[in-house]
Amino acid sequence: MTNKKDSILVTGGAGFIGSNFVLTWLKESGSPVINLDSLTYAGNRNNLKSLDRDPRHIFVHGDIADNALVGGLLREHRPKAIVHFAAESHVDRSIVGPDAFIQTNVFGTFSLLQTARAFYAELSEEEQETFRFLHVSTDEVYGSLGPDDPAFSEATAYAPNSPYAASKAASDHLVRAYFHTYGLPVLTTNCSNNYGPYQFPEKLIPLMILNSFEGKPLPVYGDGKNVRDWLFVEDHCSAIRAVLDRGRLGETYNIGGSSERTNIDVVTTICDLLDELAPSKTIGSRRNLISYVKDRPGHDRRYAIDARKIKQELGWEPAERFESGIRKTVEWYLAHQEWVENVRSGAYHRWIETNYAERVAQ
Template identity: 55%
Template structure:
């Protein structure tokens, strides 16, 4: 397949690009605006591969996107470009509406124009894969319930609301125009190249630097943790085997509350990088006021993906978290420049193609 990946310089998007190249994709075309969360350094392993190309472009620019699709003869689109940090959406919702909602609609328009111009065989093969989140479903009680593909949407944050709207637009383009759309909703991801303001990488890096480890509320909030490499494998199966008009929930059945995640990281670092004086990194955990609208619990039922796509995560949470801690210890070259810039938007390395 010749796949266009939007947001391919982000955390999940870069994992998808690396995975597709490793698995022998004919062409992987990365389209990314390179906002604060995008780093071309995450693609260093594939940037020189002849099967990979990068275009710096905004998904709100329909004509540019259409040019790229036609130039690269795209077979499938994997749409991962999104503003994704809940705290940022609370502070400033507008960029989330612009990118996640308007950007998705513009991308759908470009995809529809491109798909409409394909031959019969190419039209039958084409897929538009919209990648979303379990946060569109709202939250669950601590002691019961699980999200399925039939769960009613009830987003709590501006971020979740913007992703829910994008999901609805993607499905509308399938029902109204016949664009072969498939949707996936995933649980919380973690792993290498994770942007340093998210819970797991922030905890690891703050601990390495002997700084406080901020924890919202009491740390009781529960998430289902999915390793990004396992997610990338699932996404390839969704775009290649998923049925148009269907959605697939992707989760690892690995629920953990935030406090236990932080304690596990601290325990791993106590062994790998002992503190002077023998104190535990757990002593750095610092409770901070909870954020507004903080969802209590997310839990995904991945049975449909397991049954129809034959997908299973390969990593346990404990094994994947151990690998992740080791990666951050061994790859300061990646996160230290981002940390120094304090998420200012400075880009690190790489080349991009013009569209003109």
């Protein structure tokens, strides 16, 4: 049984960001976590292997849209907060099959809000004062920036360009509506591109690390000059803790790494780190593995986060610069080959083949 006063419910806590949050939460705060995850392709219990015998971590295999299950967990454990990570999050997958993104990100969030609202109504006045619903979202809801445009702020108009971004935008609006209509004490965070340990190897950085290590081609979309602001995942987790602890109800906080890089710069940095940390006479310079392939539809050109609000109000800023964070990330993947092999299932290989087979080198 958890300490009902201090526990939190985390959705999607076996995924990349969610599992890092659970691990750092238990390290930093020590209060119990009820971890709800449906274990789709990107959810991985091995991310949480170190917690197998930790009584503070209660893992529940289930769906956020299962109102009876979620309601039962809330009534049993009476958590002080729900931290909502659960989402389909890969743009390329949303282009191939948008249905799952609408189901999880829109309907799933709606169902979770409904259950949280019913639970909140049952709380005592004292419990309501401290309860929080924190919704984790993305900067992709804001659309695309030109090279000289100012970075996304919390006041930037929404302009999602992919089914993934549109589904997250819809969930953001639902969360806002539940605050203004029903008084549910919500907080929303919109983050830039995350990287770090436990990221599923279909995303840019882990894919390039693993392909570089093995001497496989490094497929770069278009001209490689799309720009992203890169945020080390542990910095993201510390920002979420700050928002949960001190954020103003109903507010949105943008979380960025202050590390804008073009995709090709990210890839060449990874190549150079692999040449340094795992040199191979057979492979030679990893930069020779780079190939430019057909761009994906609707590929946003640039994302950038203006994170002044969270710094000014909550005193948060990232601890890692890209140079230090990417080195830690490469070192982690090289040291965890067993984890890599475990997640590289047949389904993963089929996805890579589906997404890249027709994107011939230009």
